[in-house]
Amino acid sequence: MATRRDDILDVAKEIFAERGVKATTVRQIGARAGMVSGSLYHHFGSKLDMVDAILHALCDEILARYEEIAVSTDDAVERLRRFARYAFSLVADQRAALVVFYNEARYLVKDARFSYLNGFDRRIEGYWSDAIDAGVAQGRIRADIDTRLFYRVIRDTIAGAVDWYGPKDRPIEDVADTFIGILLYGILVHDGDRAVPQS
């Protein structure tokens, strides 16, 4: 049962992603939703309330799924792979909402009502960091890896993918596997110990 409210949110999500929240006018949202701007205010108190509804739903969904994956396997490397596959699947399935999140969160968090976005970021980083630490403890991942930088590579690559990934690209699961493959194995040719870090 897609309510009218949900229809409006879907429309708003797309336009926010296209033009940015600040550059999107309530008139544009109304026009594409089939009503005048004033009518939107029967469903929402303000433009930012729409942004809030979009991002709250997104964060709740993502956190719930990360928790499921976190407890789904003890194999740390396999857990990294599952996180990556899920995160990239969102690039295809929740593109618009992710664009809004990645492009606008940095401005939105200045407003106290959006400070939960910081908490969301911290918890997601925690899931990845825990998997990396577990991989080190299991002797699979090099102990000298900079966990924070490694997480940044992952986060920022996924954030960037919402801008370049499209339907004509390979299936998103392939992209995820290729990506995690690069991070796990590196790009160098391995013969003997030629590919072992110098330092």
Added chain:
Amino acid sequence: MATRRDDILDVAKEIFAERGVKATTVRQIGARAGMVSGSLYHHFGSKLDMVDAILHALCDEILARYEEIAVSTDDAVERLRRFARYAFSLVADQRAALVVFYNEARYLVKDARFSYLNGFDRRIEGYWSDAIDAGVAQGRIRADIDTRLFYRVIRDTIAGAVDWYGPKDRPIEDVADTFIGILLYGILVHDGDRAVPQS
């Protein structure tokens, strides 16, 4: 000789990076530059002219340096390292301008006057792709690497770094070396062929 015009651009750059171009008002720029908004129009024709001046200077500087690095060594892996070090150095030295570029280019290019940003992007990707291809030809880089995705990892990690890197972090050269180390060698422990890709 820092002209008045340059002073204004430095101020505009910072505010554009803080709040986004659309959300920045000419009154804010004027206030921080020590003049009323109307006075800005003696130096610039419009707000977008300021954005253009900022991004044009940035692109010119970056392209010139990439070209120097491209011809500085034939060793493809070393060239990747030098590109990475330079790109990360910009995160520290040109933070504000880079934030504007990475956050706003996707909206700006809809305006024909900013279409040069697409050309800039293509040329930078070309420098990286050429180095990767050369590395494959030299037998140093695995031939099955997805060049485009590999470049995306690099580009998006650097784009993301402008948001998290700060003065209290390690020197930016260390970050660059650690980053390129992850991409070259991967994060897995190498013993025997345990770390060799399955596929």
Added chain:
DNA sequence: GTCTATAAACTGATAGAC
């Protein structure tokens, strides 16, 4: 639940004095 109409504030930009 959607409309018309409009208030109230803000925005980029200009004209002309100094």
Added chain:
DNA sequence: GTCTATCAGTTTATAGAC
């Protein structure tokens, strides 16, 4: 080169009819 003053357009949001 900066100011005062202001225009013309746009924006979010509200009030009240239907």
